[in-house]
Amino acid sequence: MGKGRRRSGRQPGRTPAGRRRDRYHHGDLRRALLQAALELVQREGPQGLTLRAAARLAGVSQAAPYRHFADKQALLAAVAEEGFRDMAAAMQRATRAHAAEPLLRFRALGLSYVRFAQSHPAHFRVMFGPEVADRSLYPSLSESAGETFRLLVQAIRECQKAGSVREGDPEDLATTAWSTVHGLSALLVDAQLGGKAKQVDDLAQRVTQNLFLGLGPRPA
Amino acid sequence: MGKGRRRSGRQPGRTPAGRRRDRYHHGDLRRALLQAALELVQREGPQGLTLRAAARLAGVSQAAPYRHFADKQALLAAVAEEGFRDMAAAMQRATRAHAAEPLLRFRALGLSYVRFAQSHPAHFRVMFGPEVADRSLYPSLSESAGETFRLLVQAIRECQKAGSVREGDPEDLATTAWSTVHGLSALLVDAQLGGKAKQVDDLAQRVTQNLFLGLGPRPA
DNA sequence: TGTACATCAGTGAACGCGCGTTCACTGATGTAC
DNA sequence: TGTACATCAGTGAACGCGCGTTCACTGATGTAC
Numbered sequence: 213m214g215k216g217r218r219r220s221g222r223q224p225g226r227t228p229a230g231r232r233r234d235r236y237h238h239g240d241l242r243r244a245l246l247q248a249a250l251e252l253v254q255r256e257g258p259q260g261l262t263l264r265a266a267a268r269l270a271g272v273s274q275a276a277p278y279r280h281f282a283d284k285q286a287l288l289a290a291v292a293e294e295g296f297r298d299m300a301a302a303m304q305r306a307t308r309a310h311a312a313e314p315l316l317r318f319r320a321l322g323l324s325y326v327r328f329a330q331s332h333p334a335h336f337r338v339m340f341g342p343e344v345a346d347r348s349l350y351p352s353l354s355e356s357a358g359e360t361f362r363l364l365v366q367a368i369r370e371c372q373k374a375g376s377v378r379e380g381d382p383e384d385l386a387t388t389a390w391s392t393v394h395g396l397s398a399l400l401v402d403a404q405l406g407g408k409a410k411q412v413d414d415l416a417q418r419v420t421q422n423l424f425l426g427l428g429p430r431p432a
Numbered sequence: 433m434g435k436g437r438r439r440s441g442r443q444p445g446r447t448p449a450g451r452r453r454d455r456y457h458h459g460d461l462r463r464a465l466l467q468a469a470l471e472l473v474q475r476e477g478p479q480g481l482t483l484r485a486a487a488r489l490a491g492v493s494q495a496a497p498y499r500h501f502a503d504k505q506a507l508l509a510a511v512a513e514e515g516f517r518d519m520a521a522a523m524q525r526a527t528r529a530h531a532a533e534p535l536l537r538f539r540a541l542g543l544s545y546v547r548f549a550q551s552h553p554a555h556f557r558v559m560f561g562p563e564v565a566d567r568s569l570y571p572s573l574s575e576s577a578g579e580t581f582r583l584l585v586q587a588i589r590e591c592q593k594a595g596s597v598r599e600g601d602p603e604d605l606a607t608t609a610w611s612t613v614h615g616l617s618a619l620l621v622d623a624q625l626g627g628k629a630k631q632v633d634d635l636a637q638r639v640t641q642n643l644f645l646g647l648g649p650r651p652a
Numbered sequence: 653t654g655t656a657c658a659t660c661a662g663t664g665a666a667c668g669c670g671c672g673t674t675c676a677c678t679g680a681t682g683t684a685c
Numbered sequence: 686t687g688t689a690c691a692t693c694a695g696t697g698a699a700c701g702c703g704c705g706t707t708c709a710c711t712g713a714t715g716t717a718c
Contacts, residue, residue, distance in 0.1 A: 235713085237660095237661060237662070237712090237713060237714075238661075238662075241661080241662085257562040257565070258562065259479060259562075259563075262703080262704065262705080263704085263705065263706090264703075264704065264705080265703095265704095272662070272663090273662065273663050273664065274663095274664090274704095274705090274706095275662075275663070275664075275665095275706080275707080275708090276661075276662050276663080278705095278706075278707085279660080279661050279662070280661090283705080283706080284704095284705070284706095337562075340618075340622050340624065341622070342477040342478065342479075342557075342622065343479075345477070384635075384638070387625070387635060388635065388638050388639050388642060390615075390619070391612075391615040391616040391618075391619050391635070391639055392611075392612050392615055392639065392642070393615065394615040394618060394619055395610075395611040395612055395613065395614040395615015395616065395617075395618060396611040396615065397615075398560070398611075398614060398615060398618040399610070399611050399614055402560050402561070402562065404560065405607070415604075415607060415608065415611070418604070418608050419608050419611055419612065421646065422608060422612070422642065422643060422645070422646020422647065423642060423646065425642070425645050425646045426641065426642020426643065426645040426646055427642065455680085457679090457680060457681075457693095457694060457695070458694075458695075461694080461695085482670080482671065482672080483671085483672065483673090484670075484671065484672080485670095485671095492695070492696090493695065493696050493697065494671095494672090494673095494696095494697090495673080495674080495675090495695075495696070495697075495698095496694075496695050496696080498672095498673075498674085499693080499694050499695070500694090503672080503673080504671095504672070504673095
């Protein structure tokens with residue numbers, strides 16, 4: 213359904229956001245709607261995201277989105293999926309800088325999770341919020357969400373091999389790690405940290421350091 | 433506005449939830465609306481909570497809530513405040529069992545935070561969700577939210593005195609502790625943990641143990 | 653290169669709905685005498 | 686103990702609104718010839 217479609221004809225002039233469309237066909241409405249959805253969540257919270265508002269923001273009639281998304285849920289699922297893909301990409305990018313050392317790689321993974329939440333709060337909200345009620349209705353969303361977790365598990369496994377993380381079920385240990393970084397992220401996104409948000413990176417360093425102390429090999 | 437009001441006249445027969453009201457006056461509509469709101473969030477998520485639905489559930493006309501709450505936000509703020517009070521009470525109860533040992537007390541605090549989230553997910557959602565946009569509009573809500581954090585800071589201070597937590601700004605350390613337990617809680621509430629939720633208490637133990645390893649006195 | 657045509661992305665009007673909130677009201681309650 | 690009355694919690698109808706979604710349509714695009 214229009215997914216990934218590319219026009220082969222002449223490329224019409226750019227339509228910068230905000231300018232009124234001057235063409236009947238939009239060009240890449242699907243992408244524009246995803247962007248609009250994100251902006252709405254950022255500005256007014258998840259309940260500020262409506263299909264009509266997204267259409268308005270994309271400069272298109274209110275019925276147009278239905279050419280690209282079956283219904284509102286489908287748009288939300290697409291936003292969430294995009295978020296998971298972007299986050300996984302950021303995490304992989306972060307680990308690549310520490311190819312040699314598993315523990316540093318693992319740590320980079322955790323930090324980039326927090327940083328993604330901080331720099332993409334709207335994505336993060338939709339990814340973990342209750343808006344997409346049943347993720348299993350959207351297989352490719354479930355898939356990308358699982359991929360993120362798999363990155364953690366894999367990193368743990370490598371640390372275990374290198375002896376820098378204790379024995380134990382990697383999935384369990386990953387869950388521990390996950391909830392630690394997720395907590396900091398959730399507090400950041402929900403703006404619970406007030407003035408404290410300034411030294412966010414300090415905080416992230418401290419939180420993940422504690423995590424690693426806890427996960428490290430047991431003292432003899 | 434009806435806050436804490438107690439009738440001095442005859443106590444009319446109970447009105448169990450679900451039974452149609454047989455009296456013109458409800459008796460304690462404010463409390464009934466808070467309960468109804470909670471049940472709606474539990475059943476259908478935060479966006480399922482509407483003033484009209486809450487009134488319906490309490491068996492009352494749609495205009496009745498306005499006798500007790502200025503608007504919808506005010507109802508949400510009241511739910512959140514109730515949640516913070518209940519949580520603080522649960523945390524204090526949990527620490528009382530370990531009066532002698534600061535570190536055990538601190539640990540009990542963290543565990544009871546997670547347990548509260550697990551057993552009161554609807555409350556937790558409203559307390560930390562974006563529904564109450566600006567907490568500062570509701571001073572008594574801000575107050576109760578602050579009280580929870582203060583419990584953590586105080587526990588940290590006592591641990592530091594006893595030498596079981598390292599030196600450092602207690603507020604910073606408390607933020608670390610908070611985000612750790614909050615992360616686990618948020619994942620539980622958002623049902624991200626799937627099958628893993630079964631061994632929640634195990635997980636909570638593990639997560640908090642890691643936290644304490646991290647907060648403990650630095651090895652010499 | 654030019655034209656007819658199938659495709660389908662976008663239009664605009666309309667639908668039914670449930671929402672938050674307001675309003676003039678009614679009926680139960682507690683109290684002053 | 687009995688009664689008049691002020692208070693105010695709850696009623697029910699109504700408002701305007703924005704929403705999700707559907708529908709018959711229109712106009713731009715790419716392609717087959």
